[in-house]
Amino acid sequence: MKFGVVIFPGSNCDYDTFYVLKDILKQKTTFLWHKEHDLKNVDCVILPGGFSYGDYLRSGSIAAFSPLMLEVKEFALNGGLVLGICNGFQVLLELGLLPGAMLMNKNLKFLCQFVHIKIENDKTPFTHKGKKGEILKIPIAHFDGNYFAPAETIKELKNNSQIVFRYSDANGQISEEANVNGSMENIAGLINREGNVMGMMPHPERASETLLGSEDGRIIFESIINKLD
Amino acid sequence: MKVRILVSFKDSVLDPQGQTVKNALHTLGYGFIKDVRQGKVFELELDGISKEKIEKVIPEISDKVLANPIIEKFSWQILEKE
Numbered sequence: 650m651k652f653g654v655v656i657f658p659g660s661n662c663d664y665d666t667f668y669v670l671k672d673i674l675k676q677k678t679t680f681l682w683h684k685e686h687d688l689k690n691v692d693c694v695i696l697p698g699g700f701s702y703g704d705y706l707r708s709g710s711i712a713a714f715s716p717l718m719l720e721v722k723e724f725a726l727n728g729g730l731v732l733g734i735c736n737g738f739q740v741l742l743e744l745g746l747l748p749g750a751m752l753m754n755k756n757l758k759f760l761c762q763f764v765h766i767k768i769e770n771d772k773t774p775f776t777h778k779g780k781k782g783e784i785l786k787i788p789i790a791h792f793d794g795n796y797f798a799p800a801e802t803i804k805e806l807k808n809n810s811q812i813v814f815r816y817s818d819a820n821g822q823i824s825e826e827a828n829v830n831g832s833m834e835n836i837a838g839l840i841n842r843e844g845n846v847m848g849m850m851p852h853p854e855r856a857s858e859t860l861l862g863s864e865d866g867r868i869i870f871e872s873i874i875n876k877l878d
Numbered sequence: 879m880k881v882r883i884l885v886s887f888k889d890s891v892l893d894p895q896g897q898t899v900k901n902a903l904h905t906l907g908y909g910f911i912k913d914v915r916q917g918k919v920f921e922l923e924l925d926g927i928s929k930e931k932i933e934k935v936i937p938e939i940s941d942k943v944l945a946n947p948i949i950e951k952f953s954w955q956i957l958e959k960e
Binding site for chain 1: 891892894895898943944946948949
């Protein structure tokens with residue numbers, strides 16, 4: 650199997666993601682330039698973190714109009730696995746592949762810190778190596794991570810188990826204090842109804858070796874590998 | 879011809895930036911300001927397009943690109959030639 654990591658102008662976690670997949674997890678991995686119309690036969694597309702187009706207009710909005718996104722959309726609609734991390738999550742929301750939108754963090758601050766997230770759905774291709782209720786320690790680094798969706802959408806997300814990760818404390822308590830950015834329902838990550846497109850604000854690629862303080866992010870990549878191999 | 883488009887958060891969406899501006903204005907003694915909502919302004923210069931076409935195209939691009947209809951609303955007006 651092969652991973653593709655998309656590069657937009659302003660992506661800054663593209664090389665970290667590439668490094669984790671290729672050097673740590675020993676997977677075939679290739680970069681995908683946003684201006685091309687070629688997915689290079691990859692089996693999983695990753696939209697990495699960063700500040701595509703300087704967050705102009707809205708985070709992720711201009712990137713969503715990139716030529717390659719036409720292919721990514723088609724790939725996703727045909728069941729291909731797509732993971733959006735941080736800015737990649739924002740791009741997926743702007744693309745309409747995931748429901749909702751991001752607002753500025755409730756305290757109007759850029760947040761760069763380790764957080765705890767709880768796995769709410771372990772039946773997805775991105776989390777099946779973990780267990781429901783398991784707590785992961787993974788860092789966040791964003792300004793616009795305050796998830797918002799109309800009440801009707803939130804209801805659907807809950808009914809269809811589309812909420813994959815929620816911000817919690819170290820013991821798994823879902824509280825207002827643990828909800829660092831103010832997201833509705835403490836949402837840190839969610840999946841589409843079909844179960845092949847996931848977005849998450851925390852950075853699993855920054856928590857994939859003990860040297861960096863946590864290996865918890867590997868669960869996400871290892872789940873994908875296990876699913877596709 | 880110039881068109882001005884105003885994009886702002888829907889009333890149902892919290893605007894923490896607007897709140898912060900309001901608080902600052904209160905600190906300065908303007909306590910009569912009840913609420914502040916912050917938004918974005920776009921000015922588009924157009925050429926070779928009829929008024930009828932503008933009526934159709936401006937809402938289209940506002941909805942598709944300039945505003946995110948999940949959280950934002952927009953309004954627009956044609957500015958007279960300067």
